[in-house]
Amino acid sequence: MSASGLKTGQPPVEQARSGAFKLTWRLLLIGIGALVLLLSVTRFFTGAVDLTSAGAINAAVALAVPIGLAGLGGLWSERAGVVNIGLEGMMILGTWAGAWGAIQFANPWMGVLAGAIGGAAGGLLHAVATVTFGVDHIISGVAITILGGGITEFLSKVTFAEMPGGGDTQSPPVPKPQVVSLPGIGEPLAELESQRWFLISDLAGILRGLTTNVSLFTILAVLLVPLTFYVLWRTAFGLRLRSCGERPVAAESLGVNVYTYKYAAVVISGALAGLGGAFLSLVASSAYREGQTGGRGFIGLAAMIFGNWRPGGLAGGALLFGYTDGLQLRRGGESVHALLLLVAILIAAVAVYQLVRQQRTQAAIITGSAAVIVFAIFALTDSVPGQFTSVTPHITTLLVLSLAAQRLRMPAADGLPYRKGQAK
Amino acid sequence: MNAAESSFTDRLLGRVRLEGLLPLAAPLLAVVFAGVITSIVLLVSGDPPLETLVAMADYGTQPRSIVLMLNYATTYYLAAIAVAIGFRMNLFNIGVDGQYRLAALVAAAVGGALTLPAPLHIALIILVAMLVGAGWASIAALLKVKRGVSEVISTIMLNAIATALGAWLLNKERLAVEIAGSNNIGTKPIAESGQVPGMAIIPGTELKVFGLIILAIAMGVLYHVLLNRTRFGFDLRATGRSESAAVASGVNVKKMVLIAMIMSGAAAGLIGMPQLLGSSYSYSLDFPTGLGFTGIAIALLGRNHPVGIAFGALLWAFLDTSSSILQLREVSPEIVRIMQGTIVLSVIIAYELVHRYQITAGQRRVSKELSGGTTPPRVEGASA
Amino acid sequence: GGSEEPTTTASPGDAATSAAPGGTGPKVGLAYDIGGRGDQSFNDAAAAGLDKAKAELGLAEAKELEAGNGETDAAKEERLRLLAQGGYNPIIAVGFAYSGPLKKVATEFPEVKFAIVDDEAATGPNISNLVFAEHEGSFLVGVAAALKSEKNHVGFVGGVEVPLIKKFEAGFAAGAKAVKSDIKVDVKYLTQPPDFAGFADPAKGKTAAEGMFDAGADVVYHAAGGSGGGVFEAAKAANGKAIGVDSDQAKTAAADLQGVIMTSMLKKVDVAVFDFLKNAAAGAPKAGTTVYDLKAGGVDYSTTGGQVDDIKAKIDEYKQKVISGEITVPKEVG
Amino acid sequence: MEEAVISTSTSAVELEGITKRFPGVVANSNVSLSVQRGHVHAIVGENGAGKSTLMKILYGMQRPDEGEIRVNGAPVSFRSPSDSIAAGIGMVHQHFMLADNLTVLENVVLGSEPRKGGIAIDFGSARKKIKQISDTYGLGVDPDMLVEDLGVGARQRVEILKVLYRGARILILDEPTAVLVPQEVDELFGNLRELVREGLTIIFISHKLDEVLSVADAITVIRRGTTVASVNPKDVTARQLAELMVGSELPSPETRESTVTDVVALSVRNLSVHSPDERCIVDGVTFDIRKGEVLGIAGVEGNGQAELVEAIMGMRPADGEIRLGEEDISAWSTLRRREAGIGYIPEDRHRHGLLLEAPLWENRILGHQTRKPNVKGPWIDRAGARRDTQRIVEQYDVRTPGIDVDAAALSGGNQQKLIVGREMSGDPVFLIASHPTRGVDVGAQAAIWDHLRAARAAGLAVLLISADLDELIGLSDTLKVILRGRVVADVDPQNVTPEQLGSAMTGAGEAA
Numbered sequence A: 001m002s003a004s005g006l007k008t009g010q011p012p013v014e015q016a017r018s019g020a021f022k023l024t025w026r027l028l029l030i031g032i033g034a035l036v037l038l039l040s041v042t043r044f045f046t047g048a049v050d051l052t053s054a055g056a057i058n059a060a061v062a063l064a065v066p067i068g069l070a071g072l073g074g075l076w077s078e079r080a081g082v083v084n085i086g087l088e089g090m091m092i093l094g095t096w097a098g099a100w101g102a103i104q105f106a107n108p109w110m111g112v113l114a115g116a117i118g119g120a121a122g123g124l125l126h127a128v129a130t131v132t133f134g135v136d137h138i139i140s141g142v143a144i145t146i147l148g149g150g151i152t153e154f155l156s157k158v159t160f161a162e163m164p165g166g167g168d169t170q171s172p173p174v175p176k177p178q179v180v181s182l183p184g185i186g187e188p189l190a191e192l193e194s195q196r197w198f199l200i201s202d203l204a205g206i207l208r209g210l211t212t213n214v215s216l217f218t219i220l221a222v223l224l225v226p227l228t229f230y231v232l233w234r235t236a237f238g239l240r241l242r243s244c245g246e247r248p249v250a251a252e253s254l255g256v257n258v259y260t261y262k263y264a265a266v267v268i269s270g271a272l273a274g275l276g277g278a279f280l281s282l283v284a285s286s287a288y289r290e291g292q293t294g295g296r297g298f299i300g301l302a303a304m305i306f307g308n309w310r311p312g313g314l315a316g317g318a319l320l321f322g323y324t325d326g327l328q329l330r331r332g333g334e335s336v337h338a339l340l341l342l343v344a345i346l347i348a349a350v351a352v353y354q355l356v357r358q359q360r361t362q363a364a365i366i367t368g369s370a371a372v373i374v375f376a377i378f379a380l381t382d383s384v385p386g387q388f389t390s391v392t393p394h395i396t397t398l399l400v401l402s403l404a405a406q407r408l409r410m411p412a413a414d415g416l417p418y419r420k421g422q423a424k
Numbered sequence B: 001m002n003a004a005e006s007s008f009t010d011r012l013l014g015r016v017r018l019e020g021l022l023p024l025a026a027p028l029l030a031v032v033f034a035g036v037i038t039s040i041v042l043l044v045s046g047d048p049p050l051e052t053l054v055a056m057a058d059y060g061t062q063p064r065s066i067v068l069m070l071n072y073a074t075t076y077y078l079a080a081i082a083v084a085i086g087f088r089m090n091l092f093n094i095g096v097d098g099q100y101r102l103a104a105l106v107a108a109a110v111g112g113a114l115t116l117p118a119p120l121h122i123a124l125i126i127l128v129a130m131l132v133g134a135g136w137a138s139i140a141a142l143l144k145v146k147r148g149v150s151e152v153i154s155t156i157m158l159n160a161i162a163t164a165l166g167a168w169l170l171n172k173e174r175l176a177v178e179i180a181g182s183n184n185i186g187t188k189p190i191a192e193s194g195q196v197p198g199m200a201i202i203p204g205t206e207l208k209v210f211g212l213i214i215l216a217i218a219m220g221v222l223y224h225v226l227l228n229r230t231r232f233g234f235d236l237r238a239t240g241r242s243e244s245a246a247v248a249s250g251v252n253v254k255k256m257v258l259i260a261m262i263m264s265g266a267a268a269g270l271i272g273m274p275q276l277l278g279s280s281y282s283y284s285l286d287f288p289t290g291l292g293f294t295g296i297a298i299a300l301l302g303r304n305h306p307v308g309i310a311f312g313a314l315l316w317a318f319l320d321t322s323s324s325i326l327q328l329r330e331v332s333p334e335i336v337r338i339m340q341g342t343i344v345l346s347v348i349i350a351y352e353l354v355h356r357y358q359i360t361a362g363q364r365r366v367s368k369e370l371s372g373g374t375t376p377p378r379v380e381g382a383s384a
Numbered sequence C: 001g002g003s004e005e006p007t008t009t010a011s012p013g014d015a016a017t018s019a020a021p022g023g024t025g026p027k028v029g030l031a032y033d034i035g036g037r038g039d040q041s042f043n044d045a046a047a048a049g050l051d052k053a054k055a056e057l058g059l060a061e062a063k064e065l066e067a068g069n070g071e072t073d074a075a076k077e078e079r080l081r082l083l084a085q086g087g088y089n090p091i092i093a094v095g096f097a098y099s100g101p102l103k104k105v106a107t108e109f110p111e112v113k114f115a116i117v118d119d120e121a122a123t124g125p126n127i128s129n130l131v132f133a134e135h136e137g138s139f140l141v142g143v144a145a146a147l148k149s150e151k152n153h154v155g156f157v158g159g160v161e162v163p164l165i166k167k168f169e170a171g172f173a174a175g176a177k178a179v180k181s182d183i184k185v186d187v188k189y190l191t192q193p194p195d196f197a198g199f200a201d202p203a204k205g206k207t208a209a210e211g212m213f214d215a216g217a218d219v220v221y222h223a224a225g226g227s228g229g230g231v232f233e234a235a236k237a238a239n240g241k242a243i244g245v246d247s248d249q250a251k252t253a254a255a256d257l258q259g260v261i262m263t264s265m266l267k268k269v270d271v272a273v274f275d276f277l278k279n280a281a282a283g284a285p286k287a288g289t290t291v292y293d294l295k296a297g298g299v300d301y302s303t304t305g306g307q308v309d310d311i312k313a314k315i316d317e318y319k320q321k322v323i324s325g326e327i328t329v330p331k332e333v334g
Numbered sequence D: 001m002e003e004a005v006i007s008t009s010t011s012a013v014e015l016e017g018i019t020k021r022f023p024g025v026v027a028n029s030n031v032s033l034s035v036q037r038g039h040v041h042a043i044v045g046e047n048g049a050g051k052s053t054l055m056k057i058l059y060g061m062q063r064p065d066e067g068e069i070r071v072n073g074a075p076v077s078f079r080s081p082s083d084s085i086a087a088g089i090g091m092v093h094q095h096f097m098l099a100d101n102l103t104v105l106e107n108v109v110l111g112s113e114p115r116k117g118g119i120a121i122d123f124g125s126a127r128k129k130i131k132q133i134s135d136t137y138g139l140g141v142d143p144d145m146l147v148e149d150l151g152v153g154a155r156q157r158v159e160i161l162k163v164l165y166r167g168a169r170i171l172i173l174d175e176p177t178a179v180l181v182p183q184e185v186d187e188l189f190g191n192l193r194e195l196v197r198e199g200l201t202i203i204f205i206s207h208k209l210d211e212v213l214s215v216a217d218a219i220t221v222i223r224r225g226t227t228v229a230s231v232n233p234k235d236v237t238a239r240q241l242a243e244l245m246v247g248s249e250l251p252s253p254e255t256r257e258s259t260v261t262d263v264v265a266l267s268v269r270n271l272s273v274h275s276p277d278e279r280c281i282v283d284g285v286t287f288d289i290r291k292g293e294v295l296g297i298a299g300v301e302g303n304g305q306a307e308l309v310e311a312i313m314g315m316r317p318a319d320g321e322i323r324l325g326e327e328d329i330s331a332w333s334t335l336r337r338r339e340a341g342i343g344y345i346p347e348d349r350h351r352h353g354l355l356l357e358a359p360l361w362e363n364r365i366l367g368h369q370t371r372k373p374n375v376k377g378p379w380i381d382r383a384g385a386r387r388d389t390q391r392i393v394e395q396y397d398v399r400t401p402g403i404d405v406d407a408a409a410l411s412g413g414n415q416q417k418l419i420v421g422r423e424m425s426g427d428p429v430f431l432i433a434s435h436p437t438r439g440v441d442v443g444a445q446a447a448i449w450d451h452l453r454a455a456r457a458a459g460l461a462v463l464l465i466s467a468d469l470d471e472l473i474g475l476s477d478t479l480k481v482i483l484r485g486r487v488v489a490d491v492d493p494q495n496v497t498p499e500q501l502g503s504a505m506t507g508a509g510e511a512a
């Protein structure tokens, strides 16, 4: 039999896969290169050395990790169709459990483990509420955030208060995971960095920031990003998990037990958020401190959406946030003021792109004038008021998102209730 | 079944459809369930469950506590309505928090700066608050419509930015004045003419209920009418239920997003008003915070339904007011928080359980009709 | 008084559970601000004062309540009212947030003695205001910092940018400049109100301090509550010096960090609370403002660890000048 | 064990006394059914008769309240589809069970992934196996495409591939032909026969009775949830079958005398639609529809019909001119177009036609938010809308427990009737009817056709798009064939056979 009927029947849409923007390694490297160049240009002209200093980069990573881990947590559960706004609560559980485990067993890695378990417990609760009882995902998340706070306060009272150097709201100092450096290159790089040469010194600073005094926990966290990608996109487990977030009924019709996978996803999600919390109490600071998450769980959620529900993207979002947060905390007035110039250049570039590539004259004019305004502000002021430097990361995030108009694609069945046997 | 009655219960309990006594069963079961779970928590923490719960109930029913609850609930209700407007079309406005804080600050400053005849003065302050709230929300709305930025991110970020902006404004060079001998700092107190007197409607206490509880009630009615009785409301709900269907039916979704978000923001602007015009008369460092977050929980607790939200707000208010009495009874503050969390969870779970029961009940009813030898109801329906 | 009111569940009977030493002294009520006992900051200092009183004055009972996050004045009012009705007298409110509520409740219960820490705005015949000259204390540690700084560059990390903390900054900067007029003073606030996370985020504190040390500062003073731990860590890593706040942190901080704390600005809330309770027990608490300044010894600097022994003489010189009024320390950042 | 069973019995599937209740509905009551191994067994019945439910029960997706299932003679109890899959049963669902955002490959292998080293998916071998199956049965499926980019026909083939991939011995096909053109249908039946020859058993649901008669070895008729007859295709006619099903006689789409006037109701001048990535989906289409005329558009699914319709509705940007009567409406909003009297029966009722979680009477308002009897000024007129919904339910014989049930609870056929009723009630001057009778039983089909004819006689202009060529040929006054977004042929419905039309649609006809 000839299949001609069917072959010609293939509608045109099927011939060319819609030319959606594909991120290749090459593009990625070019992007990073351009960014570094931009930074070093700005550094060069403004003299804001902190933009590319080893310290800033090191701080950036340290501040990005907890956000990134929370984001990964969000990714896991939302990929399985469960919205997780309880990340903050699970993170809080992680801060306590991390510190407690490390102290109890006098071993930081037991702390890491405990942190994961603590968060996972929160995740389990969320799974019971949303998957088994079909409760609205968001309210369950809110409740878990309240609970997480209360439970940790209670636990720290009954544990840390008794310990020497501890208190109701604070643990004694914890044993920290080991810190490592790439041997032999720290000194020479520091030397280079201090030369303040264009580009070279900047690269040296960035490299040194990434290779010296890095906690093993940080390395673990970074590895979790590719690992997540591999598991979710390359394994059978991951495919089934994602299918539960895209079309649970289809999964069900092929014998996949949707409940099981949703449970697994949400528990793992909690564990990751818990790791984020543990990082705060074990690495970012060396003790549990009540309220030390400071809303990072929500920022993690934002980072995940920023990354369009993909590991790489959310890592980028977390890094952007961590870097700008580091800058503003370290030498806000100066660095953030310098960033204004960078922003001006960036917007100007967009304007040119709009004009040349897209022939969108009107848009180009608007963007262009925006660039001019920003530059004017930069030129006319010599520092940014403290109140505003503190929100540099937030403003930057918004700026990036609005410049790069993105086609968000959340899992199709994200947040929708699912019941077995309700197939239509 | 009687259409009117069914649609009423339907509205009362959101999408849960219940016949007969079941509507009562839901809240009842919720209370019992919550009680049991909470008792467990208390046992674990070594507090006497029964006495503690009795004390809570006892305290919660005293005139003074009732006034406090009503005042809390007034604020919470407004917050939840603001959030619910967004939810009804799948917009998740986490930014209510920033919107109301900024709105209250600016409104307080304006209200303190000038004096007008009473009704005008109040009206102006409220108007300013709504405008500021709407304006701040419109940033997120525009970002979504023009640039496709998820409102979840943008509002999270805008909350932080509102904090910074507020801190910058709340400064002696700008909107704030020094409060003599205090480490606090706030806007110039609003004159008599701009204050809304409380109402002594609860006998047995000299404490007064916020005059603006009226505003909250009005907002509830407005919300209900607007969404369920008007064309605009229909379009909004349709968009929420199925964007594609709404588009095909001629709804301009982008416009709806814009309007809904701005309305949500305007409503958010009102959140601070009862407190500002009824109690503090000035926006200062100790102005209540985090109400947006509470609003999200309460809106969903009430299933985005005006009556449901009222119950949710009262429950939440009850839990908050009972915190002090519990501490006085040696229940530590963190246990109080744990109780709040568990109660919220158990209430919604109880609702789901009743919902499930209702489904099986429906199936049993059908099977009875079947054994009764009548033709399947589906056919009756067609001819009815 | 309210204690006879039968309706309330807060009648002394029920509440007696926590009976401390069960002495003959007064029944004391303490209302904390957010954080409460154990916040390793001024709430804790107040608690310390209370504990001392328990031990030495034989209080009949002490009841401690703490504020909830982002609560309203009404809630604070109710807290105080419940205490008053519960027959607690005297009652101490910790933190300026209680100003308005305390004034209200104090008029409702004229026979009950009230005290409020950090606030002068709430006045009344039965209200004692216990306030501190944080700027003066900070001035001294500013002096110490300048004297110890080799790079002529010091830093200040504030938890949240509120007027109270700015008093610390103002005094510190003034002190440093008094010694070296050309000294560089870096200033960073971790968060902005009403986001009070800045008092509990060591990670932020650490990053901010690291930034200052990297920029060339060698002494950093913090008024950042729980975030201070991060500042100490940064100091240790950069082998610089740090200055503690409120209590003598060279004693309370983690053992491995105590070495970097050259001194601490002492704000003796505990003393103030104890004094008040003592007078109250004696039946004569002083209504109106009591300023705990350098003169009164309400603020001071610590010498634990002996790191400032070499400059002690100089510091005390300035101390005298401030006490004598020869130097008036600015309350506000100039 | 299978061997042992085979010796004892020749029936692949036996269902006995199956009863299934849903809230407010008895989908199946005491249904019995026996399917011989190696047969193509057809199940026919009106919408909501309970066919899909019965099959979902056999497939383990829903558990029967009562009754027994025997596969190859052995009693089974399926807790989930994985059990039935293990028992060699596969099902192609009526509503596609595909995740749009996953690739064909991912959709196919889901649940039975070939592994590499225990955890990783072996994409290589999966791809090979899919290609091989696709080639053997001429399914022409590309494993690496995103499902969302596939047309309905292709999705249908992916569904079949899913089943074959799992090596099912018993195939359930729930309305597989609803969306296919004759060539595709023949192709499919060719495949089926092939499979039967290989010893597979096929259970097959359809509303197209001639199809059923041509392919089935045995037919079971279901009515209101119970089996009313089991017949042999050799000794029944389509007409008799229809009577068994719905008690009415087999309708024919034949239009009587032409009612075409010379007043142009809608004129479209070189209308073009481009996809976001600049591909031309609709390419310079031009036509006029006069009052009383039905213009049929024939074409294989996915050749631009959907986009053409959405362009006319103002739901997607397009170049070219659209005139409604005298007015140029090219720049108008969808709402304004609807108000001007354009009715719209969408192709995908669940995406564009209904609010599934809203009660019927609110669905009555949808698309007519600005018109009587639904609204008074800015206010919703509940009473009016409810009254009119009741009217539609009766007039169009929508089988429902009442007008307060959610649209989702209606069987698709009944959902369709509601939509048709609604769009007709807007007394439109111009109606777009995309697949107006897809998935609708013969009874309802007749009713819908009658309504269309009546409206046409009253001067309504209709743009008819359908995959059912009899319907197209029968109803249309003029026929245009669309291929890759271009109108490639005008055909005279009076003298064209479905087969000719079919080949024209697939391009093969261009030569002829």
Ligand SMILES: Nc1ncnc2c1ncn2[C@@H]1O[C@H](COP(=O)(O)OP(=O)(O)OP(=O)(O)O)[C@@H](O)[C@H]1O
Pocket: A421, A422, A423, A424, B378, D022, D023, D025, D026, D027, D045, D046, D047, D048, D049, D050, D051, D052, D053, D054, D094, D409, D410, D411, D412, D413, D414, D439, D441
């Ligand atoms: N999951 C469900 N929940 C509630 N009711 C259901 C469910 N599935 C089916 N029904 C109801 O059961 C009845 C039978 O549905 P079914 O899908 O079996 O009909 P059908 O014969 O497939 O109709 P069609 O010819 O339109 O496909 C319908 O009235 C439908 O409303």
Ligand SMILES: Nc1ncnc2c1ncn2[C@@H]1O[C@H](COP(=O)(O)OP(=O)(O)OP(=O)(O)O)[C@@H](O)[C@H]1O
Pocket: A422, A423, A424, D048, D052, D053, D094, D095, D407, D408, D409, D410, D411, D412, D413, D438, D439, D440
């Ligand atoms: N969970 C449910 N609750 C209520 N009704 C349901 C549910 N699941 C399915 N239904 C309805 O039962 C009907 C039977 O399902 P089925 O998959 O057979 O669709 P259908 O009736 O054949 O519709 P169509 O003709 O559009 O394909 C569906 O139309 C659906 O609307």
Ligand SMILES: [Mg+2]
Pocket: D051, D052, D053, D094, D174
């Ligand atoms: Mg069906």
Ligand SMILES: [Mg+2]
Pocket: D047, D094, D175, D412, D413, D439, D440
């Ligand atoms: Mg159907």
